Amino acid sequence: MILTYIILAVLLCAATLFAQGSARRLMVAGAIGALIVFFVHPLAQLTGAYSRHLLAPTPFGFSFVEPQFWLIFIVAVAVLVTVFAKEPNAKVTGITGMAAGFTVLVLLWAFYNSSQSVVGVSSIPWVLETLIPIFFGAVGWVVSRMMLKTKQLIYGYVISALVMFGVGLYTFSSAAPITFDALRNYYRVVVKITPGQENLVIKDWTADLEFNNKERQRINAEWVASEKAIADAEAAKIKAQEVTKNSQSLGGQTLEFAQNAEREAGRSVRDAYSKREFLQKQRIDYGLTSATLEPLSTISNTFEMPKGYSIGRDAGEANARRVFPTRAAYGFGTLALFGILMLLGGAALFWRGMAALETRDLASGALLGVIIAILGFGFNAVEFDLGRFIKGFPFIEDFGRRAVPPDWNAILSEGLKAMTITIATAMIGTVLAAILALPSSFLAARNLTEKSWWGRIVYPLMRGFYNLDRGVDTLILALVFVSAVGLGPLAGVLAMGIHSMADLGKLYSEAIENAERGPIEALEASGAPGTSIIRWGVLPQVLPLFVSYTLYRFEINFRVSIILGFVGAGGVGFLIQETMRSGKYNQMIILVGLVVLMVNVLDFISANVRRRLVG
Amino acid sequence: MIKVENLSKVFPDGTKALDDVSLTIPDGQFVCIIGLSGAGKSTFMRCLNRLNDPSAGKILIEDQDIAFAGGRDLRKLRRRIGFVFQQFNLVERLTAFENVLSGRLGYYGRLQGVLGLFSSADKALAIQALKRVGLEEKIYTTASNLSGGQKQRVAIARALVQEPKLMLADEPTASIDPKLSGVIMDLLKSFTKDGITVIVNIHVLELAREYAERILGFNKGKLIFDGTPSQLTDAEVDRIYAGSVADL
Numbered sequence: 001m002i003l004t005y006i007i008l009a010v011l012l013c014a015a016t017l018f019a020q021g022s023a024r025r026l027m028v029a030g031a032i033g034a035l036i037v038f039f040v041h042p043l044a045q046l047t048g049a050y051s052r053h054l055l056a057p058t059p060f061g062f063s064f065v066e067p068q069f070w071l072i073f074i075v076a077v078a079v080l081v082t083v084f085a086k087e088p089n090a091k092v093t094g095i096t097g098m099a100a101g102f103t104v105l106v107l108l109w110a111f112y113n114s115s116q117s118v119v120g121v122s123s124i125p126w127v128l129e130t131l132i133p134i135f136f137g138a139v140g141w142v143v144s145r146m147m148l149k150t151k152q153l154i155y156g157y158v159i160s161a162l163v164m165f166g167v168g169l170y171t172f173s174s175a176a177p178i179t180f181d182a183l184r185n186y187y188r189v190v191v192k193i194t195p196g197q198e199n200l201v202i203k204d205w206t207a208d209l210e211f212n213n214k215e216r217q218r219i220n221a222e223w224v225a226s227e228k229a230i231a232d233a234e235a236a237k238i239k240a241q242e243v244t245k246n247s248q249s250l251g252g253q254t255l256e257f258a259q260n261a262e263r264e265a266g267r268s269v270r271d272a273y274s275k276r277e278f279l280q281k282q283r284i285d286y287g288l289t290s291a292t293l294e295p296l297s298t299i300s301n302t303f304e305m306p307k308g309y310s311i312g313r314d315a316g317e318a319n320a321r322r323v324f325p326t327r328a329a330y331g332f333g334t335l336a337l338f339g340i341l342m343l344l345g346g347a348a349l350f351w352r353g354m355a356a357l358e359t360r361d362l363a364s365g366a367l368l369g370v371i372i373a374i375l376g377f378g379f380n381a382v383e384f385d386l387g388r389f390i391k392g393f394p395f396i397e398d399f400g401r402r403a404v405p406p407d408w409n410a411i412l413s414e415g416l417k418a419m420t421i422t423i424a425t426a427m428i429g430t431v432l433a434a435i436l437a438l439p440s441s442f443l444a445a446r447n448l449t450e451k452s453w454w455g456r457i458v459y460p461l462m463r464g465f466y467n468l469d470r471g472v473d474t475l476i477l478a479l480v481f482v483s484a485v486g487l488g489p490l491a492g493v494l495a496m497g498i499h500s501m502a503d504l505g506k507l508y509s510e511a512i513e514n515a516e517r518g519p520i521e522a523l524e525a526s527g528a529p530g531t532s533i534i535r536w537g538v539l540p541q542v543l544p545l546f547v548s549y550t551l552y553r554f555e556i557n558f559r560v561s562i563i564l565g566f567v568g569a570g571g572v573g574f575l576i577q578e579t580m581r582s583g584k585y586n587q588m589i590i591l592v593g594l595v596v597l598m599v600n601v602l603d604f605i606s607a608n609v610r611r612r613l614v615g
Numbered sequence: 616m617i618k619v620e621n622l623s624k625v626f627p628d629g630t631k632a633l634d635d636v637s638l639t640i641p642d643g644q645f646v647c648i649i650g651l652s653g654a655g656k657s658t659f660m661r662c663l664n665r666l667n668d669p670s671a672g673k674i675l676i677e678d679q680d681i682a683f684a685g686g687r688d689l690r691k692l693r694r695r696i697g698f699v700f701q702q703f704n705l706v707e708r709l710t711a712f713e714n715v716l717s718g719r720l721g722y723y724g725r726l727q728g729v730l731g732l733f734s735s736a737d738k739a740l741a742i743q744a745l746k747r748v749g750l751e752e753k754i755y756t757t758a759s760n761l762s763g764g765q766k767q768r769v770a771i772a773r774a775l776v777q778e779p780k781l782m783l784a785d786e787p788t789a790s791i792d793p794k795l796s797g798v799i800m801d802l803l804k805s806f807t808k809d810g811i812t813v814i815v816n817i818h819v820l821e822l823a824r825e826y827a828e829r830i831l832g833f834n835k836g837k838l839i840f841d842g843t844p845s846q847l848t849d850a851e852v853d854r855i856y857a858g859s860v861a862d863l
Contacts, residue, residue, distance in 0.1 A: 229817075468618065518700060519704050519705060521700075523720060525693060525696070526694060526720065527721030527777075529721075530725075532728030536713075540706045
């Protein structure tokens with residue numbers, strides 16, 4: 001997990017330095033990023049008795065008992081000061097960067113190897129309650145700046161301020177923690193444990209002592225047994241392999257049974273190993289390397305609780321926690337990343353010197369820092385883990401092995417039949433969307449609606465509907481329609497029609513808005529009524545674009561309709577799911593190939609037609 | 616007869632594009648308007664068929680005030696006013712014939728217009744108009760395949776099928792080959808024989824002198840010259856074109 005961040009940092013530095021990019025930018029990114037992490041990213045986990053006691057404070061949160069963490073703040077600021085200095089000196093800035101990066105990395109290393117102390121938690125009040133309204137106000141401010149003309153800006157600001165105030169009223173109200181329970185006491189920090197909490201920890205420990213010792217015995221016994229289980233499973237596997245070899249000549253059902261048995265034996269071996277792995281983890285967590293557990297003596301602040309044991313229920317409820325420095329949260333990784341940026345950026349600056357003073361570096365460096373901080377959060381949120389992928393790779397290999405040789409005869413005709421359903425779904429869904437979008441797009445075009453009072457009312461309504469509809473994906477609509485019209489292509493077609501209508505309508509109306517004004521004006525000047533102007537002045541201009549957009553949408557909808565098959569709309573997607581479920585990978589591979597072929601053929605045709613229409 | 620009384624136009628930013636313009640134009644007269652760009656020539660012309668809305672004043676066409684008409688009344692008045700644009704404003708993907716025919720749309724209701732149910736008489740009228748502008752060869756050619764001069768003649772034919780009383784042409788020769796200017800001007804002038812009043816905005820002084828029966832000179836929104844070409848002395852021309860372009 002942390003490895004991902006370190007690789008990311010080194011790659012970033014290597015790319016920048018190799019391309020002769022700005023080392024100062026790296027340093028600024030590292031410093032700004034470190035400051036963000038210091039206050040925002042969680043560093044390491046604290047555990048209580050329940051999962052709801054789990055907590056991961058920020059470096060700032062830890063700094064009340066680990067004051068050395070303030071160094072992160074200080075060195076980051078020092079880097080910024082030397083970089084932003086009036087007459088920056090490459091040597092001084094470089095040394096500062098290196099020192100800062102080194103400090104951060106050493107701090108992390110020391111923390112990782114520190115003891116699993118027991119601490120208390122306390123909260124800094126009103127953090128989210130204040131930040132959320134400010135966020136809303138800031139969004140309003142940015143939107144106003146982007147959308148409004150100078151004269152209207154004041155209204156934007158007033159509305160933003162009102163929204164900020166309104167949201168603030170809510171977050172500070174007593175109703176807020178009911179609808180949004182994470183709101184109160186969100187930002188929690190680590191503090192010294194009180195004697196009262198300490199007593200509770202000891203009391204809980206003594207109460208659980210007997211149970212814990214029994215648990216240890218059980219795990220130890222299982223651990224010993226697991227060794228034998230592995231040996232047995234291995235032996236069974238070898239035996240099954242022999243049986244398969246012998247029945248090779250017999251063939252037919254006998255061979256099939258033997259192969260199945262062998263597969264089963266292989267699975268048992270894998271299970272036995274993973275069980276042992278799990279037990280090993282537990283042994284470490286429960287400190288099984290030491291002798292039996294003893295009652296804790298009341299030694300102030302130095303708990304001799306073995307590694308891996310968490311505190312008990314009453315202590316947890318009383319806000320005592322155990323710190324697990326080795327259970328790093330993503331802030332550990334991001335902080336390491338930013339430390340490396342400062343270290344390598346500083347080193348590069350020191351030895352390479354400052355090529356030229358680029359003021360742009362500072363803004364882009366800060367932006368880079370913010371982006372990496374957000375990405376760091378994202379990598380964690382998606383549980384990005386290269387190790388897990390590498391560990392699981394044999395399964396993908398196995399998948400590929402079982403997919404060859406492809407079984408043409410069993411599936412090809414059925415697959416082609418399903419393919420026609422998939423194409424038809426995309427076709428009819430798109431046509432339906434076009435039929436719905438064609439008339440409505442004229443109501444969503446500003447240039448056609450702004451002249452009459454009813455147009456000015458219809459325009460925002462139509463636009464609003466499009467935006468709403470665009471947000472509800474075809475898949476979601478399909479599930480709704482399945483409940484209305486039952487499983488089958490009809491639900492898919494309806495969903496596709498309704499969803500694509502919004503996308504097409506938006507594209508159509510933009511084409512109308514970009515239509516040449518001249519011919520429209522000419523027909524207006526001849527006294528033609530509005531509908532006739534649209535038919536003879538607008539439609540001929542936009543029709544080729546409409547067709548082009550519709551074809552493009554059809555390309556997309558073809559791919560969507562495959563996925564629709566997975567939720568029961570039939571077609572090739574459904575077939576892929578079925579073959580996959582029954583483990584017929586050698587048939588599935590044919591279907592996937594068919595889809596790849598069809599996607600490319602349709603794209604090729606549609607792209608050519610479109611080029612001719614608009615090109 | 617067209618009678619303009621105290622016509623003024625002030626743009627939202629405060630620019631006075633037309634300042635108290637009054638004049639009378641009898642039927643069948645060929646009038647040229649000259650002046651610097653920004654002097655109010657185009658605005659005046661566009662006010663006459665209400666592509667621009669005037670701020671104050673009256674525009675009487677056959678004793679009907681168009682200045683503040685709206686809706687159906689405005690459309691009815693507009694269909695008797697042809698307008699020829701500098702940029703032709705044809706629908707490029709339609710044929711010459713369809714472009715010309717679309718000039719008749721003012722005489723059809725919404726449904727007929729949308730469905731394109733043109734009467735055979737109107738189709739004949741369109742073909743006749745195309746013949747008159749010398750494009751009988753190009754009737755079914757798409758507008759995008761026509762040259763600039765041909766496009767402008769299609770646009771004139773489109774104005775002609777409106778059976779207008781008044782034909783307005785805003786710089787009709789500015790976007791085409793200078794050699795063809797004469798053809799266009801001759802064509803426009805020929806309409807006066809049918810009793811159509813023709814008003815042409817033009818920035819080529821020689822063409823105005825050559826063709827106009829009457830010349831109007833605008834400067835900073837004011838009508839400061841109104842007379843025959845022979846009355847347009849060099850001193851008058853200097854007065855009309857007074858003021859640097861930067862002022863405008």
